[in-house]
Amino acid sequence: MKNAAQTRILAIILAVVTLGACVLAGVNFSAESNYNVPTDGIWWLETNGGLCAQQVPVDSPGQRAGVRAGDVLITVDERPTLALAPFIHQLFRDGTYGRATYLIARPAKRCQLQPSSTKFDIQVILEPTDRSINYGLRIIGVVYLLIGLYVLFRRWTAPKSTHFYVFCLVSFVLYAFKFTTELDTFDWIIYWSNVVATFLQPALFLHFAFTFSDTAPDPAHRTRRGILSTFLYLPGLYLLGLQIVSIVHWSATEVLKHRLDKIALAYMALYYVVAAALFFIRARSSENPLERQQLKWLTRGTLVAVIPFTLLYVLPFLLDYAVPAPVANFVRLALIILPLTFSWAIVRYRLMDVDLIFKRGVTYTLATAALVGLYFGVVAVSAEMVHTRLPSLRVWGLLAAIVATGLIFDPLKRTIQARVDRVFDQKRFDYRETLIDFGRSLNSQTDLRALVDSVVERLPQTLLVTRVAVFLASEPDADNRPAPKPTFELAASHGLTNLQAQDLRALDIRFLDFDALDANSHLFLENPQQVLRLPEAQRETARRLDLNYYLPCRVANRVGGGTRTVAIIGLGRTGDGDFLSSEDMEVLESLAGYIGIAIQNAQLYKSLESKINEFERLKDFNQNIVESINIGIFAVDLEDKIESWNAQMEVLFARPRSEAIRRHLSEILPSDFLARFNAIRGDGTAHGTHTLYKFRLALPTGETRTANIAIAPLLTRNLDVVGRIILVDDITDRIQLETQLTQSEKLSSIGLLAAGVAHEVNTPLAVISSYTQMLSKQLRDDVRIAPVLEKITQQTFRASEIVNGLLNFSRTSGAEFVSIDLNQLLRDSAILLEHQFKTARIRLDQELAPDLARIQGNQGKLQQVILNLMLNAKDAMQGTSTGLITIATRNEHDQVILEIRDTGSGIEREHLHRIFDPFFTTKTNPQPGQHKGTGLGLAVSYGILQEHGGKITVDSEPGQGTTFRLEIPATESPNKTPVYATSQTRA
Template identity: 55%
Template sequence: MQSEMAVDLHMDSPEITVLPTSSGKGRNRPMLKENQVRFVAAVVALLTATAIVFSFINFQKEREFETPTDGVWWVESGGHLKAEKVEADGPGEKAGIKQGDVLIAINGVDITRKAVQVRQIYRTGSWSKATFSLTRSNVPIEVPVILTPADRSLNGGLRLIALIYLGIGIYVLFRRWTAPKATHFYLFCLASFVYYSFHFTGKLNQFDWIIYWSNVTAWLLQPALFLHFALTFPETKDVVKRHKWLVPAVYAVPAALLSLHIVALNFLRPSEVLRWNLDRGQMLYLAVYFVAATVVLWQTYANAASPILRQQMKWVTRGTFMAIAPFTIFYVIPYLRGSLPTAAMKISVLSLIFLPLTFGYAIFRYRLMDVDLIFKRGMAYTLAAGTITGIYFMAIGGASEMFHKNFPSAGPAGLMAAIVVTALLFDPFKNWIQDKLDKFFYRKRYDYRKTLIEFGRDLNSETDLDKMLASIVDRLSRTLLVDRIAVFVHDEQSRWVLAKSCGISQTTGLDMSFMNEERPDMAAAGHLFFDNTSQAVRENPGARETIRRLDLNYYLPCTVMGRTIAMVGLGKTTEGDFLSSEDVELLETLAGYIGIALQNARLYQSLAEKITEYERLKEFNENIVESVSVGVLAVDLEDKIESWNAQMEVMYALPRAEALGKRLSDVFPLNFVEEFYRVRQVPGINNLYKFRMGTPAGDTRICNIAIAPLVTRDFNVIGRIIILDDMTDRVELESQLAQAEKLSSIGLLAAGVAHEVNTPLAVISSYAQMLSKQLQGDERRSALLEKITTQTFRASEIVNNLLNFSRTGSSEFAEVDINKVVSDTLALLEHQLKTSRVKVENHLAPTLPKIYGNTGKLQQVFLNLFLNAKDAMPSGGTLSITTRNGRAVEVEVCDTGSGIAPEHIQRIYDPFFTTKKSPRQGHSGGTGLGLAVTYGIIQEHAGKIRVDSRPGEGTQFTMEFPMVRKAVNA
């Protein structure tokens, strides 16, 4: 009977609780009080040591002894046992036992009571066959049953919960042993440890009975301790204060149940029904007490006046509900209704693990902010304790054996050495788990928290006060996830002013007097803390308004050599929680580094102001050099560049940083360096006129260069000054002017020649056509006349080009869509381009403004350019036409042909200049008038034309036309 009871007992309700987190500091107490504390500490230590030793021995004995079972719940009925329930797929069901069968005998021994049946299966043993004599519907039958070991799978999970309770309880007691309710909390954890780790094996010896009664006592004591805790946490409830008998009444129920249990087992006739009713009564008591405790905690949360207590109790109630609800719904209620523990019911027991992990931290009423820290540390210590417990005895045994083997006379020294070694190994192992949990809980914040102190030490490397303050605000807000943060410093009148902030909008009209006073609370705690910034009742009205507007809960002084340099203010986290005590301690440490860094930054700032004045004068002189419109550079006696003004950067296309410190030969082309070395030997100022110089950008600049010695006040030469005046644009304008004048002169001549030549050409053409009609039968002579006619037309075309070039033709200007002109011209040449294997790529801007011009003449411009591009690509290629809208309408015509030789670039617009000396089959020879006519038409349209060509790579013509203006439309 007792073994069956033991199995059921440990399928009940595992509980767990977490750590407290407030700071309690010892105060002077009377000697009697100190003796009481020491006595309680000694008793608690003795109970803890005894519980741990007994738990380990019980674990060992349970592994050595297997409890046999037949998988049937037998209940006394009519002088024999009746099968009340048969476990699915258990030994009894496999043997054929069914619900309602009556057990008469086992192996020939009459069975009249449950205790006799247990004794018989124990004698038979696990994995042995027992013959069960049964009656089924008054029909006697015998079935062989193979007994199997009882299922103890839940015991491992219960022992894990027990270790969690004990680990968290020990951590709380050692870290905050003077905190309110800490001892009560530890006793609850210790009772839970005993309840979940003590398991009756069924050997029926004295040690087993100690384990059994310890388990029963802990089972009955645990709910009472929890309800007592709820009634007095975080403060004693008013109902308890009014009714002093309430707390003793809490413990009266478990005392009565324990007395009933003792009487039932020792003075009443044991029966399975009695055991079952006792278990259900105790289970009902456990559920009622836990639910009552949950209700009390929920009322505390609902009636909490301060935001801290409300937030604190929110975690407590949620954790308690998550622990109690699944256990009550899925285990207690089915158990009370008569269900034996199933696998699902056993799993629901594990929900009670949430209770310690969310509850213990709240013991310290004003340390709500430690919830994350306590959960993290509690988990770390629990995992460490659970793992160390497993290897602890192995380490002791191994180390002891080693000492005895090597030092036989060591005696107890081996055991002591093993304990010391285990203790030394525990801390690094715990730190390793703590580090892993930090990475899990903080994730991206982990690196920030880990390097926050290093950041404080590195602050001295930043001398800019504003950047330093911005860095402090940014790093703290990202590390601690704080939504509001501010740094206050003293101004020249020693008044606190807001220097840098994040999340604060109102920064004027602040009364900072609450930070000027020597406050006892700041001296004691190391910082100011306002749990409710809207109710700072101890401050004056102005300070209260400032605290409310800033909405900062923490003010940490940055002190250096006893003087407060700055004050750092922080609000709650982005989730509305207060900071943890670990965060506050970290900030207090960092505040010292911040104070030193701010003091150093102010010294640097003072020095920087003096340097700034000197730099201003120096910069004024340098600005003169930077502002001139010519390039200026200076070199030392080793020809290393020491100065390089902005105009040099623009003209030579080389940043100053890439030029300074380099030799002239590493920066400038060889032709300039040779000229520089030549003229350097000549005293005085030397000039190079219209010197052509290549730049790193690939273009060529034409410069007037002056090279002069750089001398000191004592007329000592310390280097050279080189001045470069960029003449490229001026030379290009001069070239265009000369070209225009030349074309104007040639145009006048061409006009006269065209008129004189046009008349005889018309006569020759007319007579040739007349003769051709008369000699239609003579093929030989007709061919000759056809050639004469063709040549006269060609000569006429040349004359017409000359007329266009000289602007003698009439032209009407109107608004023209340049995209349409381009498209129409390409359509005319589509066949020629296709047969010449020329691929056309159009990049025409969809919204191009119209220009003012003549469609026919513009078509002639593009026709000339497209035909030239085709002739430049005898083996085929790509012709690309692009239009765009900028300051003017731009048209680019690019080909991938043979390009134009550099010596021909300046002559391409000259009339009758052509490079088409020997045309290929199907191509006509050039007249040299196409580009000349093109140039004249573009000038007539007030436009510009530029050419860029590289031999072997292609040519690009760029044309610009002014857009239509309102004055033109009028």
């Protein structure tokens, strides 16, 4: 209760004093604005016989009138001026812009009046005293007061906040209170308030420096420090008493006042320099990194403000050297840096704002100084132009000049800010620019691993930190939706040498919850080793990581709006043990946004790449299915342009995919198919499937194939028709197989019938033949009966031949199979028919493959087939002047191919499908020397080929010849027999 009451009383006192000071400052400003003090601009000092002109500024009224330094003023308007007081009274009598008559003596030696000195009168036009510097000083005072109020209201309970506010309030009085020399009661209050502030402000500042960051727990130590702090105010009290005595009791002369002003300035500069030294010593000896970095910037701020003030203003004043007004104004304005740099030391609101405030304080000071000079210059030029050349504008012209000058402040401030950054922190400034450029270039990185590696590599190089870590949130689910409460895992790090692989699994970083409603833009841990507010597991994690900063990388949440954290960046201190500045944190927060977007892009790219790979896999899988199907498949769009064309279509139409895609259907498919296709498309059943059964399809190669063609609409998920898909099932080989199967079944049935008939007919036929031969022997001389019996005997032989043929036809199994060299079998068979070919004037060509594979079969039956086909070929060429039979063999895949070609009359197309039927023959009218066939030779050959697992096909054109093609499975490696490429047999 007692402390609360004291706090309220202190607050009331400070409020009353602050309000009173503000009121007095306002009234003082108004009084000074309405009260002009006449002056000749000369610095007069009392000497024997008059006042000596110590300094005569250039372009002052006295200098323009002809007064020189060292002249002695004897009278003004015939009134003696042996002291400053009567001189000043006379100036007030003449008033501003009045004419004062000076009696000047110009001695041979400076300020030493002699009877022989030259004396003369001059007219001096008095001008108002230039008090423009007071405007700048009042601005400094207002800045002090505003910073003090901000510190007080922002952190009332912070250590030394009240002390700092009192310092700022006294500084406000020091710079804002300016007595007008009117010397009334109010003016004396202003004067003595300024005097008190002059001696109190440096003591408060040194006290602040002396006790800054004094956290010693020992009460005795604090007591001793408090006693020592009290002694800091004694010199100021002594000088204040001296000032009072000199003014009140001694009726101080101007010389005494000047000396007291020197003492006051020396006292102020000394206290400032000692404070800077204290800051420097404490910064070098402090073991706390945060405190050390604060003190480092406080030292810089104090030196930047104090050194110009001491060297360029105090020392020249102590040596009685007149400081040029612009220089004096500038060094006074530089004192504004002091409150700017000290404010953060009390607030500790944002980490390391002290360096930012310091540098911005320098910036604003320089900008303000430049602007003040530019402002008055522009206003002066504008006023001259308004009054002399554009009198009609007057006030509006001045206002325009003031506004134009104000508009250039911000670009001027930014220019100076960039220069100050480069002067004070050139290396890190360049690094930050590099960091920003790096952040902008992150979006081009699509590999997540390379991205996080580049982050942990670039940040230590740029910010000079020793420890960096990147924690990535858990991956989104299959639908790319983030987890309700994502977990973070360490993805990459730099400098975390104290972490082992097993430690990574034990990290508990749940304290990094940046998705909470009250989460800050970053988390700062001044001492990660002792974060007492965290649970034990999380405190241990903070200790192991030893990171001072954690920044979230946030991105927009596509589900539900807001933002979500995709990564967290952790950083430690710099290599010198310093903390990062708030300017660094602002850059990092901006960079975190870039990194978050880059990570999200990388994750999306990875997800997209995964989906693309999955899509490509499915596409390849579906394409493989389409390509593997032994059916031609192609699709057309609504304009009948081909969109897809599988491998089977390439084989079927002998046209590669590249030549078919995007071509119109009419350019690829035959006209008869297009007619049927257009008819189907125009029947109004767009969603139906149509099938063309056993459609004869003419191919570009001239071949005609039989196919079942299915035409179906190509639909989207919304059942919209976007084209048509056509399936072409080539059933030509299937039909041939079906025909062969039918033929085989037919031959099998006929074989069973033939076997029964042969057995039943053969016995009576043998009896008839025996009796007929017996009768022929007995009736050999009977001219009438003997020929008849001869014919009966021939017909019985003929019937016996037919019966034997039927028996051979029915015997399709039971023979032994051996390995056969088909080329040798063909040569042996050709030798057997060589005489017949010569007689019939037929040439035989043999095109036998030298590496022909061996086959497994019955040599006698295969020779029967070969002889039968060769004799048929000879019979087909009977009656021609010349004929050619070509026998060719070759290997084809795992088959041995035998072709027997002739140049005979050929077979009519309508007979081709019947030539393997039993008893079907085309030799109805045999030529001379040609026997009439029984129709069983090809049927028997067909059965023998079936028995050997092969097949026989025929191709014939009437008048051009016939080709029989035999396919027999190969069983062994090719023969290595001598080459007999071609052998000919001629008549």
